[in-house]
Amino acid sequence: MYDANALRRFKADIFQALAHPTRIAMVELLRNGEFSAGKLIELLKLEQANASQHLSVLRSKQVVVGRKEGNQVFYSLRDPALIEVLDSLRRYFQRHIAGVRATLKKISKLEARER
Numbered sequence: 146m147y148d149a150n151a152l153r154r155f156k157a158d159i160f161q162a163l164a165h166p167t168r169i170a171m172v173e174l175l176r177n178g179e180f181s182a183g184k185l186i187e188l189l190k191l192e193q194a195n196a197s198q199h200l201s202v203l204r205s206k207q208v209v210v211g212r213k214e215g216n217q218v219f220y221s222l223r224d225p226a227l228i229e230v231l232d233s234l235r236r237y238f239q240r241h242i243a244g245v246r247a248t249l250k251k252i253s254k255l256e257a258r259e260r
Contacts, residue, residue: 159208
């Protein structure tokens with residue numbers, strides 16, 4: 146049976162995991178495949194402790210999975226479908242900005258007429 150509340154909790158957990166720009170940046174980097182923790186740290190210019198905290202959140206919410214190879218941990222997205230969510234949010238943001246620009250343009254024209 147379908148449990149709408151369980152699905153809403155799941156969605157909230159995912160959004161909670163993505164509720165920090167650094168974690169979103171990590172997920173966006175992982176869209177192209179697996180990266181070592183060290184490479185993520187290097188690319189995002191993070192302190193190791195800070196990166197570890199963010200990766201821990203992403204792991205706990207099952208957004209990323211890690212695999213150990215020697216003394217390195219490599220991370221990848223648990224499900225690349227999450228990239229579709231981020232791409233949808235980018236399009237939503239772009240439409241929002243377009244609307245704001247259109248409104249500002251209208252205001253500017255009205256102000257010009259009043260002068």
